[in-house]
Amino acid sequence: MAAARRDFVSEITLAKESSDVVVRVIQLWFVTDMNSKRKYYAMEMVLLDEKVVAVVDITRKFSANQNTITVGGSFAIDPLTQAKIRFNNYGKLGGQLQHEIFPKSVLNIFCKVGTKSLYKNPKFGFSIDLKP
Numbered sequence: 001m002a003a004a005r006r007d008f009v010s011e012i013t014l015a016k017e018s019s020d021v022v023v024r025v026i027q028l029w030f031v032t033d034m035n036s037k038r039k040y041y042a043m044e045m046v047l048l049d050e051k052v053v054a055v056v057d058i059t060r061k062f063s064a065n066q067n068t069i070t071v072g073g074s075f076a077i078d079p080l081t082q083a084k085i086r087f088n089n090y091g092k093l094g095g096q097l098q099h100e101i102f103p104k105s106v107l108n109i110f111c112k113v114g115t116k117s118l119y120k121n122p123k124f125g126f127s128i129d130l131k132p
Contacts, residue, residue: 055086091116104131 012019057070072086080100087093096110106129113122 101128102130105129 053074055070055072055074057068057072059068059070060066061068068088068090070086070088072084074082074084076082082098084096084098085094091114092112093115094110094112096108099107101107108127108129109124110126111122111124114120
């Protein structure tokens with residue numbers, strides 16, 4: 001029996017009617033909304049791809065009948081530097097540049113912007129994690 005054909009993330013296009021990708025569910029948990037005391041579930045999946053590191057996070061809030069889908073990825077620029085990006089279905093776009101300054105000490109530079117409300121200012125920040 002031949003192995004089933006799977007598509008890489010880079011091969012998924014709108015021209016294809018369907019694609020077969022391999023995912024692994026990392027976590028499935030219930031969270032209580034602090035305002036309404038209702039529970040909703042969240043699920044985090046990783047696309048298992050040899051070419052791209054990608055993550056899909058799906059959150060379902062039953063009380064508001066609302067889904068949030070976040071797609072993200074990571075790319076190693078060099079052995080000490082990683083670039084990360086994420087985007088959700090509400091138009092929130094975030095990026096992060098992570099550089100290891102010393103062993104176990106990391107500099108993070110990040111930005112968040114709402115693509116549906118461009119009149120608002122984007123949020124920028126940085127952090128330094130120093131460990132001995």
